[in-house]
Amino acid sequence: MSETSRQQLPETAAPSVILDVRDLTATYGRVEVLHSVSFHVNEGEVLVVLGPNGAGKSTLLRALMAQVQRTGSIRFQGEPVEKRATDQLAGAGLIMVPEGRGILGPLSVRDNLDLGSYMRRDGRGAINADLDNVFTLFPRLKERQSQRAGSLSGGEQQMLAIGRAILGNPKLLLLDEPSLGLAPRVMDEILQSLEMLKNRGLTILLVEQKAPLALKIASRAYVLRSGHIAIEANAVDLASEEALAKLYLGAHDHG
Amino acid sequence: MSLYLQFLASGLSVGCIYGLVAIGFSVIFNASGIVNFAQGAFVMLGGTLTYVLYERAGLPIWFAIILSIFLSALIGMLFEVTIIRPLWKRNTSLFIMMLATLALGVIAENAVLHTVGDETHSFPPFTAGPPLQAFGASIARQTVWMAVLSVLIMILLNLLYKKTLLGKAMRACAVDRNVAPLLGIKVERMLTYSFGLSAALGAIAGILITPAQYTAYHIGLTFSVMGFIAAIIGGLGNPTGAFVGGIILGLLQSFAILFFDAGFKDVIAFSILLVFLLVKPSGLFSSYVEE
Ligand SMILES: Nc1ncnc2c1ncn2[C@@H]1O[C@H](COP(=O)(O)OP(=O)(O)O)[C@@H](O)[C@H]1O
Ligand SMILES: [Mg+2]
Numbered sequence: 001m002s003e004t005s006r007q008q009l010p011e012t013a014a015p016s017v018i019l020d021v022r023d024l025t026a027t028y029g030r031v032e033v034l035h036s037v038s039f040h041v042n043e044g045e046v047l048v049v050l051g052p053n054g055a056g057k058s059t060l061l062r063a064l065m066a067q068v069q070r071t072g073s074i075r076f077q078g079e080p081v082e083k084r085a086t087d088q089l090a091g092a093g094l095i096m097v098p099e100g101r102g103i104l105g106p107l108s109v110r111d112n113l114d115l116g117s118y119m120r121r122d123g124r125g126a127i128n129a130d131l132d133n134v135f136t137l138f139p140r141l142k143e144r145q146s147q148r149a150g151s152l153s154g155g156e157q158q159m160l161a162i163g164r165a166i167l168g169n170p171k172l173l174l175l176d177e178p179s180l181g182l183a184p185r186v187m188d189e190i191l192q193s194l195e196m197l198k199n200r201g202l203t204i205l206l207v208e209q210k211a212p213l214a215l216k217i218a219s220r221a222y223v224l225r226s227g228h229i230a231i232e233a234n235a236v237d238l239a240s241e242e243a244l245a246k247l248y249l250g251a252h253d254h255g
Numbered sequence: 256m257s258l259y260l261q262f263l264a265s266g267l268s269v270g271c272i273y274g275l276v277a278i279g280f281s282v283i284f285n286a287s288g289i290v291n292f293a294q295g296a297f298v299m300l301g302g303t304l305t306y307v308l309y310e311r312a313g314l315p316i317w318f319a320i321i322l323s324i325f326l327s328a329l330i331g332m333l334f335e336v337t338i339i340r341p342l343w344k345r346n347t348s349l350f351i352m353m354l355a356t357l358a359l360g361v362i363a364e365n366a367v368l369h370t371v372g373d374e375t376h377s378f379p380p381f382t383a384g385p386p387l388q389a390f391g392a393s394i395a396r397q398t399v400w401m402a403v404l405s406v407l408i409m410i411l412l413n414l415l416y417k418k419t420l421l422g423k424a425m426r427a428c429a430v431d432r433n434v435a436p437l438l439g440i441k442v443e444r445m446l447t448y449s450f451g452l453s454a455a456l457g458a459i460a461g462i463l464i465t466p467a468q469y470t471a472y473h474i475g476l477t478f479s480v481m482g483f484i485a486a487i488i489g490g491l492g493n494p495t496g497a498f499v500g501g502i503i504l505g506l507l508q509s510f511a512i513l514f515f516d517a518g519f520k521d522v523i524a525f526s527i528l529l530v531f532l533l534v535k536p537s538g539l540f541s542s543y544v545e546e
Contacts, residue, residue, distance in 0.1 A: 065437065086436035095437070102434040104427055111423050118424055119439025168439065 015042040017075075018172055018203050019064075019094075024072035026056075026063040033059045035227045036072070041172060046194070046204045048214040048235065051224035057207040058099045060224065061174050065089055065096050077171065091119045093171030099180065101161040105150025109141055112149045112160055116167030127167065134163040137193050155186035162193065173197070175206045179213055191217055211238070257391030262513045263506070268398040268467070270505020271405035272298075275460035276482025277489060277497035278412060279453040284491045285429040286449035288349050293334070293356040294457050295479030296363040300327050301458025302470030303367050306376040316378065324458045331454025334359055335447045343446070360475055367472040375469040397467040404463060408456070409498045416494070425449065484528045490538025500538065 019041040026034035034056045041047045051057050063070040066086045074082050076094055084092070104112050113134065117127045135142040138159040144152065149160060158178050165173055175194075179187045195217050198204060208214035215221060218235035231238075276294055283291040304323030308314045314322070338359070342352050380397040387394045415422040427435045428445045435442050460478070461470060481504060489500025507527065508520040531538065 067433070067436075087439050087441050090437055090439040098434065098437065102431065102437060104430045104434065106430055107423065107426060114420060115423055115427055115438050115440070118420060164438070 015044065017041070018043045018077060019205070020073075020075040021064070022073045024060070024063055024070060024074065026059050026068045026070040028059075028068065033227050034063060034070070037224070037227070037229050039222055039229060039232070041203060041205050042219075043203055044198075044201055045219040046198050046206060046217050048218035048221040049205070049207045049224055050211045050214065050221055050238075051209070053209060055224045056227040057209075057224055058176055059227075061096055061098075061176050061205075061207055064174065065094065087119070090168060093169065094174070095165045095168045095170035095172070096174035097158075097161045097165050097176060097178070099176040101157050103149045103152075103157045103160055105148065107149055108145065109147050109149050109152065109160055110145040112164050113141070113145075113167055116164035117169075120167075120169055122169070126169075130167050130169065134166050137166075137196065138163055154181050155183070155189065158182060158186075158190055159193070162190070166197070171203065173202060173204045175204060177208055178206070179208060179210050187213060258513070260390055260392035261394070262509045264392065264394045264398055264402075266506035266509025267502060268401040268505070269464070269509065270485075270502035271402050271498075272460045272464045272501070273478075273481045273485040273504050274498035274501025275405050275408065275456050275463075276478050277485035277501045278409065278494045279456040279460075280482055280486040281489075281491050281494045281497040282412075282449050282453045282456065284486075285494075286425060286446050287339075287343075287352075289339070289352050289356065290483070290491070291356045291450075291453060292353060292479050292483075293359040293363065293475075294453065294482050295475035295477065296360040297327050297331065297454045297457025297475075298461035298464075298478040298482075299367065299470060299472065299475040300330070300363060301461030302465035302474075303371055303376065303461075303472070304458070305462050305465065306378050306470060307371060309378050310376070319378075320462055323462065324455050327458035328451040328455040330363075332447050332451040334454075335450035339446070339450070340443060343443070360479065364472050364475055371472065373472060375471040377465055377469045380466040395467060397463075401463045401467065404459075405498075408459060409495065412456075412494055421448075481524060484524055484531075487528060487531050487536070487538060490540040493538070493540040496538055496540025499540065 017040045021040065022038045023036045024034060024038070025032060025036050037060065049057055049060065059068060062068045064074065066084065066089060072082070073080065076089075076092060081089060081092065081094075104115070107115075113131065117130070120127055140156055141159055141163055144156070149157070152160060162175070162178070178190055182190070191213065194204060194206070198217060206214055206218065215235050215238055221231075221233055221235050221238050222229050223231040276298060279294045279297070280291060283289055301323055304326055305316075305319045308319035308322055309316050312319075338355050339352055342355065380395070381400045382396050384396055387396060387399065416426055424435070424438075424440045425445050425448065427438065427440055428442050432442055435445075457478075482501070485501035485504045486497040487500070488503055489496035489498065491497065504524060504527065507523050511519040511523040
């Protein structure tokens with residue numbers, strides 16, 4: 001599954017860690033928004049970071065992508081990457097769909113997808129295979145290839161953003177609130193496709209405000225509150241109503 | 256009738272040159288929001304370098320042309336890397352960066368004044384021969400070259416932006432500078448390319464117009480101003496629009512000379528600038544960033 005040379009724990013065959021974050025602190029100007037956050041993502045899992053509006057979820061992802069001022073240590077596939085610029089991180093397979101989707105509106109749907117594979121050096125064949133996969137996953141994108149990306153509906157734009165990220169051949173996909181502004185039915189569709197990607201072995205770090213949605217496909221979850229990690233738990237443990245209620249009432253415990 | 260045709264041809268061809276300069280403005284404006292006032296200096300450099308390489312160094316004309324386009328592009332890219340980029344990284348205001356481009360224009364002007372001289376220079380038209388006769392009008396061969404090559408370059412530029420991954424990446428930087436790096440695009444490198452491309456466009460404009468008129472160390476400012484007005488007419492954010500703006504400006508100037516007097520051509524140009532700045536500052540054509 002993975003080529004990283006992490007030591008396995010003796011008792012169980014521990015999954016290998018693809019992203020290991022220690023003491024990550026992020027600031028806007030002089031305001032510290034993320035306070036010494038530590039967490040990890042296992043290879044092949046869907047990790048969810050939950051938290052209310054303003055908790056620092058987007059900042060967390062931006063910090064990983066070197067888009068805000070930050071300190072701390074970040075290891076990606078075993079290598080320290082704190083010094084790398086955003087485009088280099090993307091080239092290494094750390095691909096983010098930003099909050100609001102980051103669609104290039106004036107360009108066509110196909111142009112957006114093509115730009116997804118901009119940094120790839122593994123040949124036309126592999127890229128075309130991924131393009132076919134994206135079109136199978138989201139047939140509507142194929143129909144609307146030549147349309148201006150800005151003219152797509154919100155759901156279609158989210159599909160395009162995910163499709164474009166897939167074309168970058170991600171090792172770890174970072175998704176910032178895909179549910180934002182989408183009808184529940186459309187979001188279900190998106191979740192289904194994420195489930196499919198997960199089943200194909202893609203590792204996903206999903207940031208969401210809407211816990212019930214995200215926990216449907218999550219393996220593990222963290223809860224972020226005011227820039228701190230408040231809870232870490234297996235997704236099943238958070239999925240119960242009682243646990244969720246506790247979460248929103250502000251209980252601090254480690255699951 | 257033939258007189259009108261004559262002025263039409265001359266307006267069109269000069270308009271194409273303004274158009275090329277205007278595209279140069281729009282290429283950099285789109286990539287950075289900077290209005291590059293050194294644009295006209297590259298028109299002067301293109302013509303002057305070709306003159307120096309051809310007349311003084313004795314290189315074949317085509318080689319001199321290609322070399323001077325290449326050198327101009329290099330100067331443009333060097334300027335971006337050494338001056339604009341450090342300012343950019345420090346989050347300097349656009350206004351300061353525009354002042355830097357103005358300074359570059361003045362430096363280029365003085366460098367040419369002191370190395371090449373203060374006389375006017377020219378080199379032979381691309382093809383020799385008497386003017387072409389059409390419907391009673393006589394049209395210089397270089398005029399045809401100016402129009403045809405400018406349109407060709409505009410088409411090539413459109414292909415670059417619409418069909419190549421590099422061109423699309425440049426547009427991506429223009430549309431959303433935060434999203435482009437997430438796709439692995441090096442925004443700074445695209446800005447360097449934009450300065451190189453824009454300098455090359457200016458140089459080509461200078462090379463096309465020099466055999467029809469002349470070049471001299473001081474012509475840059477006029478072309479900066481006319482190219483800028485053209486870009487404002489067409490829309491700074493849209494290269495094709497900027498080119499069309501150049502043609503409109505060239506035609507208006509040409510007919511101002513015909514109907515009034517040569518002295519009116521700048522009056523017309525600046526009046527149009529004021530009207531557009533007041534009434535339609537975004538230009539006739541929508542920007543490909545906002546469209
Ligand atoms: N660009 C910014 N400049 C200054 N403060 C910001 C900026 N973006 C977010 N913040 C602040 O950082 C905190 C966390 O925001 P954010 O990461 O967007 O939270 P979330 O994604 O969980 O809603 C909020 O208090 C927000 O006001
Ligand atoms: Mg957010």
